[in-house]
Amino acid sequence: MAADLLHNQSLEEMDLRTMLHPATSIADHLANGPRIMAQASGVHITDTKGRRYLDGAAGLWCVNVGYGRQEIAEAIAAQAAALPFFHSFTSMANEPSIRLADRVLRWAPDGMSKVLFGSGGSDANDTNVKLVWYYNNLRGKHEKKKIISRERAYHGVTIASGSLTGLAVFHEKFDLPLPMVRHTKSVDQYRDKPAGMSEADYSAHLADELEKLILAEGPETVGAFIAEPVMGTGGVLVPPAGYFPAIQAVLDKYDVLMIADEVICGFGRLGAAFGCHKYGIRPDIMTMAKGLSSGYLPISASVISERIWAVLEDTAPEMAAFGHGFTYSAHPTCAAAALANLDIIEREDLVGNAARAGDMLKARLNADLGDHPLVGDIRGDGLMIGVELVADRKSRAMIDLAHKAAIRVMKRGYEENILVRALPHGNTIAMSPPLTLSDENIDELVPALKRAIDHVHGELRAENIV
Numbered sequence: 001m002a003a004d005l006l007h008n009q010s011l012e013e014m015d016l017r018t019m020l021h022p023a024t025s026i027a028d029h030l031a032n033g034p035r036i037m038a039q040a041s042g043v044h045i046t047d048t049k050g051r052r053y054l055d056g057a058a059g060l061w062c063v064n065v066g067y068g069r070q071e072i073a074e075a076i077a078a079q080a081a082a083l084p085f086f087h088s089f090t091s092m093a094n095e096p097s098i099r100l101a102d103r104v105l106r107w108a109p110d111g112m113s114k115v116l117f118g119s120g121g122s123d124a125n126d127t128n129v130k131l132v133w134y135y136n137n138l139r140g141k142h143e144k145k146k147i148i149s150r151e152r153a154y155h156g157v158t159i160a161s162g163s164l165t166g167l168a169v170f171h172e173k174f175d176l177p178l179p180m181v182r183h184t185k186s187v188d189q190y191r192d193k194p195a196g197m198s199e200a201d202y203s204a205h206l207a208d209e210l211e212k213l214i215l216a217e218g219p220e221t222v223g224a225f226i227a228e229p230v231m232g233t234g235g236v237l238v239p240p241a242g243y244f245p246a247i248q249a250v251l252d253k254y255d256v257l258m259i260a261d262e263v264i265c266g267f268g269r270l271g272a273a274f275g276c277h278k279y280g281i282r283p284d285i286m287t288m289a290k291g292l293s294s295g296y297l298p299i300s301a302s303v304i305s306e307r308i309w310a311v312l313e314d315t316a317p318e319m320a321a322f323g324h325g326f327t328y329s330a331h332p333t334c335a336a337a338a339l340a341n342l343d344i345i346e347r348e349d350l351v352g353n354a355a356r357a358g359d360m361l362k363a364r365l366n367a368d369l370g371d372h373p374l375v376g377d378i379r380g381d382g383l384m385i386g387v388e389l390v391a392d393r394k395s396r397a398m399i400d401l402a403h404k405a406a407i408r409v410m411k412r413g414y415e416e417n418i419l420v421r422a423l424p425h426g427n428t429i430a431m432s433p434p435l436t437l438s439d440e441n442i443d444e445l446v447p448a449l450k451r452a453i454d455h456v457h458g459e460l461r462a463e464n465i466v
């Protein structure tokens with residue numbers, strides 16, 4: 001590379017020249033360039049131009065303890081100085097990851113047995129698919145390999161986890177999903193639950209759909225079902241009452257494992273330790289990431305139940321090594337960051353604050369936006385909230401996606417000094433702020449969001465779209 005090309009370039013130009021941005025419209029990025037973040041503290045983040053935003057998304061649903069936590073920075077520095085890295089292959093171990101596994105199991109629901117660490121949610125879900133296959137091979141059930149996910153689910157982007165994801169943009173032109181993945185109906189109480197149907201009946205209906213799919217595929221071929229307790233990227237969809245117990249009954253009937261993807265929900269975002277606790281899920285495998293370290297360093301976990309461990313343990317004498325794991329599985333510095341993060345969540349009762357602040361935020365959104373002509377539905381649990389935009393409140397008519405209503409609100413939000421996210425399905429805006437959110441922060445976030453929505457509403461009316 002010619003040296004002069006590297007000089008006299010702005011960071012924006014350098015970004016455009018060098019970076020391929022994930023989950024970004026390439027055309028839009030080339031036209032508008034990057035927004036470069038420089039520093040952050042608490043729930044606020046500042047870009048290189050000096051604009052300060054309230055981060056209503058906690059990055060990507062992950063900076064749960066907020067930014068600028070010196071104690072995590074110090075834990076990282078101390079561990080990096082003492083033992084920055086060592087692997088966990090061939091029985092090698094390190095103190096932070098042993099302590100973290102113990103801590104994770106104490107947070108997890110009863111019946112969970114062992115923790116296998118990874119680096120992110122996608123690789124953890126790939127691990128989980130392999131664990132299902134491994135478990136069923138060890139049991140001699142060599143056909144029991146299909147995984148049932150749900151439409152609109154988001155489980156990551158690697159080849160297996162991207163297949164579990166049920167959103168078109170993550171499949172198109174990537175030759176996904178893999179042939180052993182199926183998708184059943186999602187939970188969308190606003191759009192799919194027939195008027196007048198009770199939540200319990202809707203749950204029974206969805207469990208029935210799942211059972212039909214398992215029977216059509218052949219129960220001997222279905223290994224696992226995977227679900228986010230509250231669906232995130234697919235639209236912030238809260239399960240109807242009784243949903244997971246009804247689903248679990250079907251899974252039990254056909255010896256199908258339950259994978260709870262707690263990557264967003266876990267470690268307090270729903271105002272409970274995990275979605276499993278809140279929604280009556282009895283997981284065989286749990287996926288954890290994001291809130292485990294609040295994103296200070298990348299770390300994830302696949303947590304297996306006693307039932308799965310019993311098979312691995314019983315068959316171990318006949319097996320060679322458990323042939324899976326990454327260089328960075330049980331990374332000591334990432335584990336140290338996660339331990340310091342969990343210390344903060346526990347000490348400051350951020351799980352309790354997520355419940356309290358979540359109720360406050362939802363109440364304030366309902367008060368300020370509940371009858372806004374562009375807002376059809378305000379939903380969520382704890383600090384995971386979605387606002388769905390509609391063309392018509394009464395008929396719930398959708399705004400044609402070509403008009404990018406939610407994306408416009410997200411972008412207008414930048415002018416109002418807030419970060420909220422337009423989800424890739426439909427016209428829903430997601431909010432998932434740090435679990436430290438205060439009343440004062442809510443007073444800043446909601447009026448700014450309302451101004452952004454008012455602005456976009458004016459634009460859409462001027463263009464005769466609504």
Ligand SMILES: Cc1ncc(COP(=O)(O)O)c(C=O)c1O
Nearest residue numbers: 120121122154155156261263264
């Ligand atoms: C529920 C869920 N699972 C898995 C993932 C993938 O995690 P990562 O981006 O760390 O690979 C995400 C990311 O948003 C997620 O929301």
